[in-house]
Amino acid sequence: MEFTEAQLQRYSRHIILPEVGGKGQKKLLNAKVFIVGAGGLGCPVGYYLTAAGIGTIAIIDNDNVELSNLQRQIAHSVNTLGMPKVESAKRTFEALNPDVKIVAIKDKITKDNILDLIKDYDIVVDGSDNFPTRYLVNDACVMLGKPLVSGAILRFEGQVTTILPREGHCYRCLFEEPPPPGLVPSCQEAGVLGVLPGVIGALQATEVIKLILGRGDILKNELLIYNALKTSFRKVRVKRNPDCPVCSDFPRIKELIDYTEGYCAIR
């Protein structure tokens, strides 16, 4: 494949980087990334991956755009209120870069559809806002051996980690089971600084691009924690648990689980 004149201009700042070059840019143009959630994290992840020229980006979300989303979900606007979030995001991303194929999936991700949905993608990005989905996505990626870039945000603090199944830790190596609904912050407690998902989403997009390029260090066996109030980044070493219920050699969890609802999603 040869670059068009427009692509040479659009990606010139990538091409002149020794770590990217024309070859790296072609890898990006051929990559397929699956994003779970078109909310606070999914918007900046999808936005930057679209700008980077990722070939195919799928994004799944079952919600519609509400005014309360616009404080942080930057792919949506007053012009797309009431529209499915994935449709709103698709319009924004396509306006930024028509090279990228955006697959918008308005649906809930469940144990019955997830394996089929993600199987043809190279990397999965979790931008979901609840524990049942986080565990479902983790388990599905472990079962399929797919790299997963996971992000989470609450109030002023966010986390990022990159899961390479069986090569490094997985989410259940850290926390075997989701916390019971009562221990999760209630809606009234679950505020979030609007810019926080922008920082965390940009970090997730960076991890995805480095995975595709095969360059640099990634957050394998590490959890990066950003505190917006303190303006601090800290890395916590994490280890693969040899008795992990899902990624160990003799897993107890061999089928996907839809944990019951009762968790509050931040709208």
Add this chain to the structure above:
Amino acid sequence: MQVDKRINIKGLVCPYTFVKAKLAIEDMEIGQVLEILLDYEEASRSIPKSMEDHGHKVLKVEKINDTDWIIQVRKERE
């Protein structure tokens, strides 16, 4: 000097001068020589510097007439 590939990037300015030169050398084999014809003065200095930063060997930078330069670079690494 044997030249394996020639490109003419007259009329281009930075950074596209280097974008074109870099893409050309990426597609070549180690040890092969690329010859670049250009007419943008700044690039006659920046391309040799960037090629060396990327680990290649600049063999020649020559002003051949009032407007044009020729640069020869040997590919040293992927």
